[in-house]
Amino acid sequence: xxxxxxxxxxxxxxxxxxxxxxxxxxxxxxxxxxxxxxxxxxxxxxxxxxxxxxxxxxxxxxxxxxxxxxxxxxxxxxxxxxxxxxxxxxxxxxxxxxxxxxxxxxxxxxxxxxxxxxxxxxxxxxxxxxxxxxxxxxxxxxxxxxxxxxxxxxxxxxxxxxxxxxxxxxxxxxxxxxxxxxxxxxxxxxxxxxxxxxxxxxxxxxxxxxxxxxxxxxxxxxxxxxxx
Amino acid sequence: xxxxxxxxxxxxxxxxxxxxxxxxxxxxxxxxxxxxxxxxxxxxxxxxxxxxxxxxxxxxxxxxxxxxxxxxxxxxxxxxxxxxxxxxxxxxxxxxxxxxx
Numbered sequence: 380x381x382x383x384x385x386x387x388x389x390x391x392x393x394x395x396x397x398x399x400x401x402x403x404x405x406x407x408x409x410x411x412x413x414x415x416x417x418x419x420x421x422x423x424x425x426x427x428x429x430x431x432x433x434x435x436x437x438x439x440x441x442x443x444x445x446x447x448x449x450x451x452x453x454x455x456x457x458x459x460x461x462x463x464x465x466x467x468x469x470x471x472x473x474x475x476x477x478x479x480x481x482x483x484x485x486x487x488x489x490x491x492x493x494x495x496x497x498x499x500x501x502x503x504x505x506x507x508x509x510x511x512x513x514x515x516x517x518x519x520x521x522x523x524x525x526x527x528x529x530x531x532x533x534x535x536x537x538x539x540x541x542x543x544x545x546x547x548x549x550x551x552x553x554x555x556x557x558x559x560x561x562x563x564x565x566x567x568x569x570x571x572x573x574x575x576x577x578x579x580x581x582x583x584x585x586x587x588x589x590x591x592x593x594x595x596x597x598x599x600x601x602x603x604x605x606x607x
Numbered sequence: 608x609x610x611x612x613x614x615x616x617x618x619x620x621x622x623x624x625x626x627x628x629x630x631x632x633x634x635x636x637x638x639x640x641x642x643x644x645x646x647x648x649x650x651x652x653x654x655x656x657x658x659x660x661x662x663x664x665x666x667x668x669x670x671x672x673x674x675x676x677x678x679x680x681x682x683x684x685x686x687x688x689x690x691x692x693x694x695x696x697x698x699x700x701x702x703x704x705x706x707x708x
Contacts, residue, residue: 381642385658386649426689433682436675439623440638444630447641478674480665481642539645543652553652560648564641567622574619578612586693 380450380493380535380561381475384483391542396488399465402496406465413463420459423583423590427455428467430579434572435471435494441564449572450531453524454579456499457506458596468495493534502527510598519597520580525573532561 387395414421434451441447452464472490475481482490502523509519536557545552583591591597630638649656666674 383642383646383658384662385660386646389659422689422692426686429682429685429689431682433679433686436678436682438640440627440630441641442626442629444633444638445641445644446638474678477663478666479671479678480662483660484663485660535645539649543649543656545652556648556652557645560645561641567626571619571622574615574622578615581612582690582693586690586697 380447380490380531381472381482382486382489382535382538384476384480384485386483387486387489387538387542389485391538392485392488394488395486395492395538399469399488399491399496402462402465403469403491406462406467406469409460409462410466413459417593420590420594423587423594424455424459424463424467427458428470430454431464431467432471432474434575435475439568439571441567443563445564447561447564447568449568450494450498450528451572452494452499452531453502453527453572454576456502456527457520457523457576457580458583458591458594461496461499461503464499465491465495468499471495489538490535493531493538497534498527498531501530507598510600513600516597517577517581521573521577524576525569528569528572529562529565532565533558536561 410424413424431451431454434449436448438446438448450468452468455467456464469487469491472482472487472494476483476487476490505526506519506523509522510516536554539557540550540554543553544550545556548555584597627638
């Protein structure tokens, strides 16, 4: 999902930076407040960021004979709420842009938006939705992490389509083309990310009860709220 | 619960291994990154587009693999530290309550 350095026209690069910046600032503020009000969750926050760090460093092979990496941002988003991930994701992406020639500074805004804003928000919404529908927690966590991952890649495809509309078929044609590049590679990886996230959440439920309670995780189900 | 998680991990590993096996049967499979392929797609849509900004610093390939490993190691190290710390804490609590009985 990394748009390579220089691969967005200057106007697009600036616009995505402007879009992402408020999310990063809000995220820094949120993380700061979390550290002050709930310092006992500090280590768990570090571990959630580290999860995204390791997951996005591993390029995994896919069925299509190409490779890609998962994002790992779903875990932190469902535990801490989506807003904290903007900061953590930016740290990951900046590391890769500066030291690994992966992604870029000019495209950082666009990459932050897809990986650290759109993906986490979708993951969070999916988990909330699954609680509302009363599905088992594991299924909700799996879908949240998987769909968050896929969202990131879909948004990247959208960003590229906006910048590079196909001369014949326009933005839609271009979008389909970029989704066609990402989707088949990403689908199995998103499933892997979903599975790993379920295992970690399960571990946390067993061993990190105190932190989860103070974060009010898992969110209550709809039925539990409706019960007298 | 433990068995289920073990099963899920096995499934995740099987997916990755299966992907290599199926993927490498395809013609021209070299496991190129999908990011790179997307940038190639840009070139087919707008052949005259030239990236207007270059990498600030590009590590030599051997160094890059080391830095990728460093990123993974840092991440895995912190995750592992947290999980081990929490397990140990829970074990400590259990043995204290046992002693108190």
